[in-house]
Amino acid sequence: MSEIAVQVNNLSKRYTIGARREKHATLRDRLVSGASRLFGRGTGSEADATNVMWALRDVSFSVKQGEVVGIIGRNGAGKSTLLKLLSRITAPTHGRIEITGRVSSLLEVGTGFHAELTGRENVYLNGTILGMKRAEVTKKFDEIVAFAGVEEFIDTPVKRYSSGMYLRLAFAVAAHLQPEILIVDEVLAVGDADFQKKCLGKMEGVADQGRTIFFVSHNMQAITRLCKRVIYLEDGQLRLDGSPHDVVKTYLHSGLGTMAVREWLDPVKAPRGNAARLWAVRVGTEEGQYSDQIDIRKPVGIEIEYEVLQPGRKFRGAIDVYNEEAVLLFVAHEADPAWRGRIRPPGRYRSIAWIPGNYLAEGTMIVNVSLDAVEPLDYLFKVRQAVAFHVVDTTDGDSARGHYAGPFPGLVRPLLKWSNEQDLSVTQER
C-alpha cells in the first residue's frame, strides 16, 4: 500500500490573461497587431501578452496509493487548476507529474449529457466519457438507475427531467466509477440534503476500497470526514500539507472555510468553565437542517448546545459574527424573555440565535460563540471561529440584489421596503 500513486514536482501553470483568454483571438486581431508592430505602434496587444497569471506555482507533493487527499483553499487559490493538471485536461507550464494507475476525474456532474438523448443513452455516453467500458456500464446499469431513483423515466429524453432528476442521474453515473485514482471537484454541492448525504456515503465507500482520491471542497465537514490528509493552497502555492485536523484548523482561522457543525464529545477537549461545558455549535435553517449553505432570504440559526454543571447559576450566551474580511458585523447577547434572569438548573441546554433573512450579505460568515455566567459575572468559555457558513443568493429576483448578478458590495444586505409612485400632477416636459 506504500506505492506512490501520484508524484508532483515543482508544478507550475501559467495563464495568459487578456486578449487570448478573455475573448477568442481572431485572425483579424492577429493581422492588426502584426501590422501595428510593423509600423512601430500599438503596444496594447504586447502588453496583453505579458499579462500573465500563475495559477499554480512550484507545487510539490507525493501521494501514496489509497490515500484520500482533500484540497482546500479560497476561490482562485489554484485548486481547480491543480485538478485539471492531475486529470490531464491541461498541460503544466513547468514541472512534472507522474501518475501510476487509471485516472478518472469528476470536475462537473453530467459532462457530455445530451438533452435529446434518453436517460439510458446518457448513462452509457457519460459512463464511457468518464472512462468506463461499456460492459462495465451494462453491469452497473441497474445499480446506477436505482441510486438515482429514476427507474420510470430511464427511457425518456433527459430534457424532460426535472433538474433534480438530471443531477441525481448524472451523479449516480459518476459515483459508480471505479478508477484507481479518482479526482473529484466540488460535486457534492448538488441536490438536496438527503442526496448529498447519500453521495458522501458513496464516496466513503469508494475511499474504503483502497482507491486514491483527490477531493476538493469548501465543506470542511466533508473534508474532515473523508480525508486522511489535506493540502491547503493559497495564491497558487502549497501553504500547508498535513492532517485534516491541523490544516482545516489553520484554514478556518484564516477565516475562509465553512463548517456548519462543531461538536465536542470528549469532555477533556470541550471548551468549558466551572459552571458549564460546551457540547456543540451548529448552523441551521428554520426547517431544522444543519447546513453551511444559507439562502440569503432565510433566517439562519446559530445553535449553542451546552451543559450546566453547577446549580444556582444564571447564564448568557453570545455570538460575534464576522465576515470573510474579518470585519465584526455585530455582537448579540442572548435575549430570550422566557429565560432572562432565571436560574438554569444543571442539564443540557440549547440556545439558538436567529439571524433574520435578508440581513447578512453574501459570502462567508464566521461566528464566535461564548457563554458567560452572570451575577456574579464569570467568563466560562469563548470559542473563536466556532462555525462558519456561506450566505448565498440564488438570484431568483426577490432578494435585495434582484436579478442583478454583478458585484454587490456592503457589509449587510437588508431587503428594504421601496415604494414608487408616478407623479401625475406635473405635465411632462417635451
Place this chain on the structure above:
Amino acid sequence: MAQSESIINSPRRKIILEKRSGLLRIDWAELWEYRELLYTLVEREIKVRYKQTAIGVSWVLLQPLIAMLIFTAIFGRMAKMPSDGIWYPAFILTALLPWAYFSQAITRSGTSLVSSANLVTKVYFPRMLLPLSAIVSPLIDFLLSMGLLFGLLMYAGIPLTWKVITLPIFILIAMLTATGVGLFVSATNVKYRDVGHAIPFVVQIWMFVSPIVYPVSLVPERWKLLYGLNPMAGVIEGFRWALLGKSAPDPFMMGVSIVMVIAVLIGGVVYFRQMEREFADII
C-alpha cells in the same frame, strides 16, 4: 472482493505529464484503450442527428435525391454540361455521394472540438477522438445513400461489375483526406473562430474544383498535375470508373493524389498534436 482484485490485477501504466512531448508521438495504445469512447461519440452523433425530426433517417436519401434533381436540371439540362456520354443523373449522383460524405466529414470535424468545448475542459481523453468521430459518423449516412445510387443505376440499366469492390479504397482516400483536413481545421478553430465561418466557403470552392458537375475530361491536359493535388478528384473519378464504366483514373494523377493525402494526414496530425496541449486553456 472482486473490485479490489481488478485494481491489483490491471496493468498499471505510468503517465508522465511534462511541458513538452514528442512531435509525432501518437499514443496508439491509449487510442486503442479509448476505442469504446469513439464508438460512443459516433453513436451519439448519429442518434442526435435525426432526433425530433418527422421523417428521420429519410433525410439521408432525400438530401442527395433533391441535390441530384437540382444539379441535373441546372447543369444537365440548362447548361448542357457534358458528362462523357453518361446519363446525367447517374453521372452527378455518383459524384455527389462521396462528395456529400467528404463535405459533411470536414464540416463536422472542423467544428467538433469547439462544439464539444464542455468535454474538452472537463474531462481527459485523446482529443483526436472528437474530429475522428465526426469523420466516421457521416459514413453511415453515406452507406445508406449508396442504396439510392444502386437503385438509380439499376433503373438506368447500368450493370455492376467487379470494379465495385474497389470502392472502399476510394472511400478510404476520402476519409484520410478528411481526417487530415479535419484535424487541421478543428485545431485552428479552437483558437481562431474565423475558421468556423470560412468552412462553408472552402467547401463550396472545393466542390467546384472537384469534377462533380463536370467530367474531368473538361480539364486541360497541362492542368492535370495541379488538378491531381486535390485528392477528391481522384476519389470521384474512381467512383465513376468503378460504377459507370468510365475510363480508369489517370494513374499519375492518382499518384499525386495519394502523396498529397499522406502529406495532409501527417501535417494534420503533427499540427493537432502541437496545438492539443493548449486546447483546454483557450477553447
